[in-house]
Structures are given as C-alpha cells and as structure tokens.
Amino acid sequence: MPYAAVNDTQLFYRIDGAANATAPWLVLSNSLGSDVSMWTPQLVEFSKHFRVLRYDTRGHGHSEAPQGPYTIEQLTGDVIGLMDLLGIERAHFAGVSMGGLTGVGLGARFGHRIDRLVLCNTAAKIGSPEVWVPRAAKARSEGMLALADAVLPRWYTADFISRHPLVMSQVRDVFVHTDKDGYASNCEAINAADLRGEAGSIQAPTLVISGTHDLAATPAQGRELAESVPGARYVELDAAHISNVELAKEWNKLVLEFLQGA
Structure with a gap:
C-alpha cells in the first residue's frame, strides 16, 4: 500500500x-470517522478528468495516529507535505466536514497551491466544546x-439509511475501526x-455545499461560510451530513461542472 x-x-x-x-490534480479529504473509501462514489467520473489523490487524514484509516491533540495547522500541513512529496505544485481540493475545514485552512493559508475549492457540509467553525470535549473523552475511555449509534444516524437521512443497509454496514465498519485516540485527537x-476570521482571505474560486438536513454543519453555517468567501457559490442539497454519498449523482454533476467551469 502507498504511504508517504x-x-x-x-x-x-x-x-x-x-x-x-x-x-489536473484533485485532492479529496475525508470526514471525521471515515477514510478514503468515502470517495468511492466519485472515482469513476472524477478519474476521467483528474488525477485524483485521496488520503486518510492522520488518525484515520491506514494512516498513523500519532499522539495528539492535533491542530488545523497539522491537518493543512499534511496536505501540503503530501503534495510536495508527490511533486504536485497546484491542485483542486474538495473536503467533507473535517476535510472541508481543512480546505478552509488551505484556501486561506496556502492559496497559491489551490486552484478551485469545494467545501462540503462544513463551516469555518464547527461545533463547540460542549460537543467535542465529551466526544473525545468518550472515544478514549x-x-x-x-459512539457509533449516536453519531452515524446524523450522517444520513432516515430514508437513505433504510434503503441502503449495505452502505451503512460499510460506513459503520470503517467508523468503529477508526483509531480511538486518532479520532479523539481530531475532535x-x-x-x-476557528477560521471565521480567515475565510475572507480565500481567493480561489469556491463552491460551498450544504445539506438541508445536516445537523452537524447546518445550512445556516454553510451560508455564513459562503458569504464570507469572496465570490463563493452556495448550493444546498436535500441530504444530511455526507452528501457526496447520499446524493452522489447530483453531487458529482455539481462539483464536476464547478471544477471544469470557466
């Protein structure tokens, strides 16, 4: 397996x-509690047009889980370091949830390396200590x-969950085998x-996607993010938190049109 x-x-x-x-290169960044497999619905279409680079965020999947806590500086630095090692000067970037937060940091701090930016089901400030501190503690202890039965039902609408039991089984399998300390450190x-003060410095063309039923990164937060990024486009999909899976066909069409636009 390829490691860097x-x-x-x-x-x-x-x-x-x-x-x-x-x-052109396209870097895809996973959500909290998932891994590179969350991008499977995008691969067939996206690989026709891009060299697609997926990676497991530190503490997830097959990547190492060094001692935490982690920082947004580390999460963005990992992307830039991986691009450097692979000889990628510039790339499009798309991230969901935690991956989208990483994208905000990249766009604000490494804009010269980012061509177009897709920030999906995310915000410049996600959640609060009342959410993250006990969740990190519970993961470790x-x-x-x-955590699975409390977290995973928030990722998809009830209708999607009932119609796609095999998808949910795979999602659950990845989640419960995520390194507990790595997960907590990412929490x-x-x-x-808190990147709300930096989002306004993003210069890359930006698409912000929210899910109407997203409880983790609400549409209001998505609109706030889009309004803070100069020239950003905002689109809301009839989905919950992992919209690239729940509405893969619509998501793929929307993102491909954006990335290939004039």
Missing part, C-alpha cells in the same frame, strides 16, 4: 486516473463502538479551529 512520510507521520494515500499525466483539532 509527512510531518513525522505515515499517511496512506491512493491515486486514481494517473494514466493521464497532463490532467469507551472506544468507537460506544480536539476541530474544537480548537
């Missing part, structure tokens, strides 16, 4: 569409299985990150 030593951490990554050596990174 970045910021003293082994990061797992995958590249698809690599046969087209002149295609009781493990990921203790602490999200809790500490």
